[in-house]
Amino acid sequence: MRDELTKAWFIALKDLRAYYFKPPTISWGILFPFVFALAFLLRNPQGAHELAPGLIAMSLIFGTTSMSTASIMFERRIGSFERVILAPVTMWGVALGKILGGVVFGLLVSSVMVPLVFLFFRPTLVNPALLVLAVLLSSFLFSGFGCFLSLIVRQEFDAMTLANAVRLPMIFLSGVFLPLTALPLGLKVVAFWFPLTYEVELLRYALLGSVDLIPPLPAVGAMLAGCALLLWASQRALERRRRNP
Amino acid sequence: MNQAIEVHGLTRSYGDLVAVDHIHFSVKEGEIFGFLGPNGAGKTTTVRMLSGLITPTEGKASLLGFDLETQTKEVKAHIGVVQDVSNLYPDLTCYYNLIFSAQIYGVPRRDWEARALELLERFGLLEKKERKFLTLSRGMKRKLTIACALIHNPPLLFLDEPTLGLDVRAKRMMHRLIEELNHEGVTIFLTTHQIAEAGKLCDRIAIINRGKILVLDTVKGIRSKASAEPSIRISFHRNEGLAPELLALPSVDRVRAQGDHYHLSVRDLPLALTEITRFAEGKGLLIGSLHTEEPSSEEAFVQLTGIEAEKMR
Numbered sequence: 001m002r003d004e005l006t007k008a009w010f011i012a013l014k015d016l017r018a019y020y021f022k023p024p025t026i027s028w029g030i031l032f033p034f035v036f037a038l039a040f041l042l043r044n045p046q047g048a049h050e051l052a053p054g055l056i057a058m059s060l061i062f063g064t065t066s067m068s069t070a071s072i073m074f075e076r077r078i079g080s081f082e083r084v085i086l087a088p089v090t091m092w093g094v095a096l097g098k099i100l101g102g103v104v105f106g107l108l109v110s111s112v113m114v115p116l117v118f119l120f121f122r123p124t125l126v127n128p129a130l131l132v133l134a135v136l137l138s139s140f141l142f143s144g145f146g147c148f149l150s151l152i153v154r155q156e157f158d159a160m161t162l163a164n165a166v167r168l169p170m171i172f173l174s175g176v177f178l179p180l181t182a183l184p185l186g187l188k189v190v191a192f193w194f195p196l197t198y199e200v201e202l203l204r205y206a207l208l209g210s211v212d213l214i215p216p217l218p219a220v221g222a223m224l225a226g227c228a229l230l231l232w233a234s235q236r237a238l239e240r241r242r243r244n245p
Numbered sequence: 246m247n248q249a250i251e252v253h254g255l256t257r258s259y260g261d262l263v264a265v266d267h268i269h270f271s272v273k274e275g276e277i278f279g280f281l282g283p284n285g286a287g288k289t290t291t292v293r294m295l296s297g298l299i300t301p302t303e304g305k306a307s308l309l310g311f312d313l314e315t316q317t318k319e320v321k322a323h324i325g326v327v328q329d330v331s332n333l334y335p336d337l338t339c340y341y342n343l344i345f346s347a348q349i350y351g352v353p354r355r356d357w358e359a360r361a362l363e364l365l366e367r368f369g370l371l372e373k374k375e376r377k378f379l380t381l382s383r384g385m386k387r388k389l390t391i392a393c394a395l396i397h398n399p400p401l402l403f404l405d406e407p408t409l410g411l412d413v414r415a416k417r418m419m420h421r422l423i424e425e426l427n428h429e430g431v432t433i434f435l436t437t438h439q440i441a442e443a444g445k446l447c448d449r450i451a452i453i454n455r456g457k458i459l460v461l462d463t464v465k466g467i468r469s470k471a472s473a474e475p476s477i478r479i480s481f482h483r484n485e486g487l488a489p490e491l492l493a494l495p496s497v498d499r500v501r502a503q504g505d506h507y508h509l510s511v512r513d514l515p516l517a518l519t520e521i522t523r524f525a526e527g528k529g530l531l532i533g534s535l536h537t538e539e540p541s542s543e544e545a546f547v548q549l550t551g552i553e554a555e556k557m558r
Contacts, residue, residue, distance in 0.1 A: 003351065010348035018336045079332035085298055087349040088322035243300050 004093040011084055011097025016104055019071045034059070034116070041121075052123035053203035054176030056113055060138045061170070061196060063109035065163055068102035068146035073156040085242070095147060095234035102143025103136070110135045126209035130216060134202040137223040141195050144230030151237035175200045180212035188213075198222045247310075249274045249401050249432040250295065255304035257290050264290040266456035267304065272434060272449075274400075277427050279447030280436040287456040288436040289329060292405050295434070296326045309401055322351065325394035329405040329436075331386035335379035339370055339389050342378055343396055350397035364392040384415035391422070401432045408442060420446060474498060475514045479521065480506035480533040490528075494520045506534065 034055070041051060075081035084094050114131075117123065125131065146163065153159045172178070173187055174196035183191060191197045198219040205216045214222075250272035257265040265287040272278040280288050293299045295306055297317045306313040311320045333342045343361035352360060365371045368388040373381065378389065387407065394402060404423065408416045423446055427433055437443050443450050444464050451461040460467060481487065484505060491507060492500045496517040499510040511517035514537060525532050 007349050007351075010345065014334065014337070014341075014345045014348075017341065018334050075334075078335065079328065079330050080334055082298060082328065083332060083334075083346075084349065086296055086321060086326050088318045088351060089349060090318065242298065 004090060004096070007087070007089040008093045008097035008100055011089075011094065012100035012104060015067075015071045015098065015101030019067065019074070019101075034113075049121050049123045049208070051177070052117050052121040052207050053200050054171075055117050055121065056110060056135070056203055056207075057138065057174075057196060057200045058171060058176060059109050059113040060106050060135065060199070061142045061167060064102040064106040064139050064143040065146035065149070065167065067105040068098055068143045069150045069159050069163055071101060072098060072147060072150035073159050076150070077156060085238070091235045091238040091242075092231075094238055095231055098147045099140060099143045099231060099234065102146060103139040106139025106143060107135065110139075123207040124209065125207060127206045130202065130206035133220065134199060134206055137202075137220070137227060138199040140227045141199070141223055141230065144227060144234060145195070147234045148230050148237060151234060151241065170194045170196045173197075175204070175212055180214075195223065195226045198226075247274045248272065249276075250278075250306065250308050250434065252295070252306045253304055255291065255294060255306055256302050257287075257294055257299065258302045263456050265294070265301075268453070268456070268458050270451050270458060270461055272432060274432050275427070275430060276448040277423065277433040277435060277446055279443035279450040280434065280453060281438070281440065281443045281450050282436075282453035283438055286438075286453045288438075288453060289405055290456075291453070292326070292328075292403050292434070292436055296324060296403055297321050298326075322397070323399055323401065325397070325399035325402040327391050327394045327402070327404045327407060329409060331383070331390040333378045333386070333390055333393060336377055338375050338377055339365065339381070340374045342389065343393055346393040346396040352397050360396055364395060368392045384411055384418070387411060387415070387419070388422075395426075400430070401434070402426065403434045403436075405436045406438070407435070408437070408439070416442075474510050474512060476538045477509045477511055477514070477517060477521065478503075478506055478534070478536040478538060479509065480535075481525065482531040482533055487530075490524070491521075494524060496520055 072081060084097070085091075089097075114135075118125075145166075149163055149166075150159045153162060173183065173191045174180075174194045175191070176196070180188060180191055180197065180201075198214060201211050201214040202216055202219045202223070205211050205219075211219075248271045250270075252268060252270050254267045254269060255265060256263065256267050268287075268291065280291065282288050290299075294301045295308065295313065297313065297320055301313075308320045309323050311323065313320055334345070337345070340361055343364060344357050347357045347360055362371070362374075365374055368391070370385060370389060370392070373385065378386065381389065391404075391407070407423070408419050411419060420442070423433060423435065435443070435447060447464060449461065449463050450467060452459045484502075484507070488500045488502055488507065491497055491509060494517070496511050496513045497509050497520075498512055501508040509517070509521075518535075518537075521535075522532075524530075
């Protein structure tokens with residue numbers, strides 16, 4: 001177990017060293033959410049602080065999914081992904097390592113985004129510990145999502161298309177810009193299936209002290225379950241690739 | 246002598262295509278074992294199965310006493326694998342590529358630096374230590390890829406087409422390196438499509454085609470099996486269209502037109518020479534050149550497998 005965790009950490013460190021400064025990762029992680037939020041801010045300057053949780057959530061989802069997807073798809077294309085499969089580490093260790101790289105990147109992205117959000121959007125900070133927990137869980141969850149996605153597709157293009165096909169609708173239906181309470185019942189049901197919904201609710205509670213629909217404890221539970229599910233699914237996808245390359 | 250690799254009925258299918266078809270062989274500790282065959286014969290698929298990269302559809306294998314199916318992690322910890330492409334991390338330096346290999350192969354932390362520097366020096370890459378992998382020449386990339394596979398001192402090394410795309414000088418260097426490693430006690434499983442390379446380096450060779458092993462013997466054994474049929478290289482002043490008539494001679498088994506001459510595989514050399522001389526006289530042909538030859542590795546290969554040597558190039 002310790003051996004697996006250590007090797008997973010080495011895989012994550014290698015990813016950070018190799019891909020940290022790749023332009024797509026930086027741009028999707030920081031610039032895109034900021035520009036997006038700025039557009040909404042210009043339209044509704046009075047409700048600026050309401051945008052704070054969504055902005056942090058967006059930067060995390062784009063930063064972490066981009067990081068894990070880009071690193072895996074790039075390595076798959078040039079053949080170096082097979083190096084970690086050849087190494088004496090289980091597929092659990094490989095999946096965890098790939099996800100952890102995204103988690104560390106998520107923490108770095110949020111260490112830039114959170115101060116910026118406080119500077120421009122001025123939310124009140126009700127629960128700092130919950131903010132840290134939300135950032136950690138979200139980073140793991142979305143890095144896991146990117147990892148899983150890049151292991152089930154054939155081409156790099158498919159991964160990006162599929163990632164955006166999930167990420168973009170999620171942003172509009174998970175309470176980032178519109179409160180969940182304002183959604184019609186059908187879309188509310190859809191929103192409950194999106195992990196971003198729980199992240200935004202958790203961040204909303206940590207930053208503003210209120211939630212739309214989901215209290216913090218169930219949100220943490222749902223996110224933990226999502227993390228476990230995506231780690232398991234990524235490991236299964238790796239095993240499947242060994243059986244049906 | 247212990248067996249480094251034992252393979253029983255190993256098979257790998259992709260849908261209807263059987264890439265490797267119930268192969269059996271064993272590799273002794275300390276030998277250089279050649280796995281020879283044309284492109285698409287099943288060589289790389291076999292290496293990918295034996296190194297744990299893909300799972301076999303059927304069959305069993307054990308490496309260094311570890312069962313491939315149930316002790317995959319132990320197998321991986323004791324082997325080094327150099328794939329047919331130099332697939333290190335392009336944006337990382339030579340030094341960090343080695344350090345990362347040491348990390349995931351479980352080399353103790355205190356040995357990382359010393360081991361990396363030792364390998365960089367051995368492979369003549371010490372002054373390229375801080376260069377990114379992507380900036381290296383093809384030969385250097387190959388060397389560093391092999392160095393990474395040796396970081397944990399594996400007793401068994403898989404080399405998949407190690408000289409593919411290298412120039413003559415780099416190829417010679419690679420051959421020397423393979424021999425050196427073998428002298429140091431490393432068992433080497435070498436896949437190649439180059440007959441001369443396998444003949445030069447390997448103690449034993451398995452020839453694979455369409456997923457099946459056709460021949461498995463020592464290089465000497467393969468040559469002696471084939472040497473029952475010596476050959477004649479001959480050219481006439483008029484060469485066109487003589488192959489069917491030469492093949493009709495009783496002592497001639499096979500005829501290949503090669504450039505400006507014919508290559509004849511014959512059963513009985515003195516008889517064949519007499520028949521050919523009579524044939525030339527009868528047709529009014531002048532013999533331009535005539536050489537009798539012991540079978541080369543290539544000829545032995547062609548004789549035993551029926552695969553044309555050109556397909557291997």
